[in-house]
Amino acid sequence: MTEVNLTVNGRRVRRDVPDAMLLVEFLREELRLTGTHVGCDTSQCGACLVHLDGRAVKSCATLAAQASGGTVVTIEGIAGDELHPMQKAFNDHHGLQCGYCTPGMVMSGIDMVKRYRAAGRELTEAAIRAELEGNICRCTGYHNIVRSIRAAAAEM
Amino acid sequence: MYPVTYHRPASVEEALHLLAEEEEAMALAGGQTLLPTMKQHLAAPSALVDLAACGLSGIRAEGGGLVIGAMTTHAEIAASAEVAAHLPVLGLVAAGIGDPAVRHRGTIGGSVANNDPAADYPAALLALEARIETDRRVLAAEEFFEGLFATALEEGEIVTRIHLDPPKRAAYAKFPNPASRYALVGVMVAETAAGIRVAVTGAGEDGVFRHAGLEAALDAEFTPDAAAAVRVSPAGLAADLHASAAYRAHLIAVMAARAVAAC
CATH class of the missing domain: 3.30.43.10 (Uridine Diphospho-n-acetylenolpyruvylglucosamine Reductase, domain 2)
Known part of the structure; x- marks a missing residue:
């Protein structure tokens, strides 16, 4: 067992868990934050995407122990009194169908908007499509997801 | 697990x-x-x-070249001002690995120690004549990469830093597998102080390798046409459900020509 200390969505948590526990298992099973999904479980689909110390990572390819000492933000932690602009944009532009990949898409969208802004680069439609390489959606064909991220980028 | x-x-x-x-x-x-x-x-x-807390992360310019800590992530290398100033081709290689979330955690040291036959860094480091520092010695890339997932690392030996000198010119061209995005064929062309170097990843049955025929052709005439005219033999190339050895051989000349054009 290993002691894992994390700040998750602004709340400090401490748990003793098996050393082999993945961050996504820690979030879902220990903290019951089930908004972060397991899709492929082979680190390709991005449904498990969360922010660790301000960077988008796949929580199915990260041990909880590796993350210990860090700060995690999940889909449950981005809205205030109102939806986050990225969530609202996915709603307004119908950027989902079944919704399974959506938490990862939203977290990926926020990450790319922040990174491009910090680097002073324009987040074009082509850039959004390239940035979504690690997020797979099997329903939408991506058009409305790209539209949602573009719209949210203008609001963030 | x-x-x-x-x-x-x-x-x-x-x-x-x-x-x-x-x-x-x-x-x-x-x-x-x-x-x-x-x-x-x-x-x-x-x-x-x-190895996250061992102080092995970071990029510094030294003697006209770069020293990159083994735990430096692909995203850090892709976004580094030092890399952009001294070795921009390495930033482009790093930016093309995996996807953004993988680049936020994957490291250059992990990639070279694993020596995946379809990874990008082994080709880049081989063509750029990088030196790979471990806890006990410094190895030339040529000595370090031994074969399929095989390196010169001994039991319990860890990669600590990568040393690189800027080439006169260099470029990398990759034909990614459309699903996995790993290199079906990736070719790094570099002109270093020692001459023309052409390193190929994704294609070799025995992992990354240098191609003598392409190096000789580009030494005589450094043009895309000279690279494209080289008949690459399929002997020793990998064949699987993604591509035959003959197709990979063809792609090697095509990617080499594209890399030369981008130099």
Whole structure:
């Protein structure tokens, strides 16, 4: 067992868990934050995407122990009194169908908007499509997801 | 994943001690290959020695070249002002690995120590004549990369830094597998102080290799046409459901020509 200390969505948590526990298992099973999904479980689909110390990572390819000492933000932690602009944009532009990949898409969208802004680069439609390489959606064909991220980028 | 004991030592010395202590221990870098491999039960170390807190991260310019810590992530290399100033081709290679989330955790040291036959860094480091520093010695890339997932690393030896000198010119061209985005064929062309270097990843049955025929042709005439005119033999190239050896041979000349055009 290993002691894992994390700040998750602004709340400090401490748990003793098996050393082999993945961050996504820690979030879902220990903290019951089930908004972060397991899709492929082979680190390709991005449904498990969360922010660790301000960077988008796949929580199915990260041990909880590796993350210990860090700060995690999940889909449950981005809205205030109102939806986050990225969530609202996915709603307004119908950027989902079944919704399974959506938490990862939203977290990926926020990450790319922040990174491009910090680097002073324009987040074009082509850039959004390239940035979504690690997020797979099997329903939408991506058009409305790209539209949602573009719209949210203008609001963030 | 099978049970494993996790360690996060605070120094390279402590990491080496932990690796030596337990026979089945493995060093853990970014984990973007090792953890999925463990989940598939293709690796089952008894202990993981996480190198994250050993001070092996960071990029510094030194003597006109670059020294890159083994735990520096692909995203850090892709976004580095030092890399952009001294070795922009390496930033482009890093920006093309995996996807953004994988680049946030995957490291250059982990990639070279794993020596995946379809990884991008081995071709880049071989063509750029990088020197790979470990806890006990410095190896030329040529000596370091030995074969399929095989390197010159001894039991319990860890990569600490990568040393690179800027080439006169260099470019990398990759034909990614459309699903996995790993290189079906990736070709790094570089003109270094020692001459023309052409390194190929994704295609060799025995991992990354230099192509003497392409190097000779480009030494005589450094043009895309000269590269495209080289008949690459399929002997020794990988064949699988993604591509035949003959197709990979064809792609090597095409990617070499594209890399020369981008130099």
